[in-house]
Amino acid sequence: MSSWQIIQQSLPLFEKGFVLTLWLSFLGIIGSIIVGLICSLLKYFRVPVLSQIAAVYVEISRNTPLLVQLFFLYYAFPVFGFKLNAELCGIIGLIFLGGSYMAEGFNGGFDGVAKTQVETGKAIGLSRIQLARYVVFPQGFTLSVPALAANIIFLIKETSIFTVIAIPELTNTALDLIGMYYRSNEYLLVLVIGYAIILIPLSIILTLLEKRVRYGAFGN
């Protein structure tokens, strides 16, 4: 069979993998943003106990690999009776990882708001919550957009690691096909193109978004 036929025949499988990669990424990113925002707000408002718990979570999550986190969820937890299917493990693992990255992104934005802006806010009598709502958050979110965008790309790429727990996403599809038919060139090509189709337009869109948001808030 020619390379082209090989590729054509594999496309329906790749399409399934592609959709699954997108879907898992989407859920993982949304979950990560929610978890990250919660952690960041706990830190910003210095909520006792909860902010410390969030800080410990962030450090553990940020400083260990997703693959090990997934192994833990998928292989180690079932011995204690928490058996989850692979997809759910994948999403939970991705959110566990992404939550801390997003939290750091938001933190960086809030910390990046100029000290003089905070002082001026105080000088007109704003309370801590008002200061957050009218000054720090609007500017901080804007400042955190580039980090959040980088995290989004990063998390999509991390879904390729789901292959280790046999979730049939893009990478897993390719590796399975290679295992069955030994046509690594063709399948790897489709695989790379698959990621390129997702990531190239997305990174262009995110860059434009960064510029727009920045202009909206700071005018440059």
Added chain:
Amino acid sequence: MAHSGINVLFEGRNLIRLFGGLWTTVEIAAVALVLGLILGVILGVLRTFPNRLLRLVLRLYLEFFRIVPTVVLLFLFYYILPKQLGVNMPANQVATLVFALWTAAEMSDIVRGALISVPKHQRESGMAIGLNRLQLYRYVLIPQAVSLELPATINLVTRVIKTTSLLMLISVMDVINVGQQVVEANNQKYPTGVFWVYGIIFVMYFAIDYPLSWWAKRMDKKRLERANG
């Protein structure tokens, strides 16, 4: 008994084997980092040169490594090097090469970013006292860029270390691969051993990465404080 599973670590040479696997992991990360950081600095400097073609090529190099997930990069090199290029390398070396090239790509962007954020008048003042391009980079731009880029570089190091967890995918006998073998060999005797084996691997990664990222964070914080007066 569930909680006696921890003894799996002390059974036979299990713990020594795990640390042996960790050593392989660290070795690959270390060699890849040294090569990648050096190459990355060179590429980063080149990316600030006016030559457009050179900049375009290096930019494409960066974007390729940015867009393709590391897992896929590993397999690309693992399959394509021997088949298309006739290069037969052991998996360890393939992995080292991939990580080095990936590190270089990311590093080149960090270095370029730091270099172009050195204020323009610094560059001009350097030229005004008659420095040539090499001297300008050597005495003015690179020293100032280093302090700007150090936290990002350390964060890159932690990322590379975390990414070494993928080594098992191309059958390198890294700490996770060894861990899997230990789990399988002891599954009968220690049904909860899997928790402890992956637990200790988790701790090993954390123990290496946490101090590094703590250091990077502290530097960033100090810089922020300085910037805010």
Added chain:
Amino acid sequence: MAKQVIKVEHLEKYYQKDHILHDINFSIDQGEVVALLGPSGSGKSTLIRCLNGLEPYQNGTVTFNGDQVVPTEKNWQKLRQKIGMVFQSYDLFPNLTVLDNILLGPVKVQKQSRETAKAAAEKLLDQVGLREYENVYPRQLSGGQKQRIAIVRALALNPELMLFDEVTASLDPEMVRGVLNIISKLAQDSDMTMIVVTHEMNFAQQIADRVLFLEDGKILEQTKGDQFFKQPQTDRAKEFLESMDF
């Protein structure tokens, strides 16, 4: 006798091991304009920032309208509505229009109705000649315009005391006069109590009822405005005036 607005007694400020302010004592009456002068690093800005709680102090007391301030963040937050402050960096909020910058305090902090606050804000904008800019974003303004808006933003809270911290220091020379004129007018027309930190000696001479001269965190002299510029009491102040080409 005029009402005393603010009184500072035995104020001491340390930053880590550095002793920034030494035993600061003074008081200011209603309607008085005090210029805080001194060389760079003498502690002028730190002192003025202590007066609305942006810098903590380690000893001594600040009394505002006869009540000693218990220096908690909560108390300062309330007092800041009565103590307006304008900074060197103007710092309009870039995410809000000019009008929203001005209304933020009156509407959100003082809970005035938006209509009332808007009417008052527009009156103030008229006075500084910037009414037509109320719906633009700060990025569209020049430095001098931004600083005028920052003054309006502080005045919109109806403060009883205004603090000006080197408000012309980052402006282009041709913008300085416009801003200073507004402050002078405020001093003459509205009987506002003010503390002004500045390096503009002509301006200080023109508006100051009294001068506090600071060096190394100590008040070296407190002299009536007209007298300070003609006959300072200390040699240090004399040297300072000479160095400022005055």
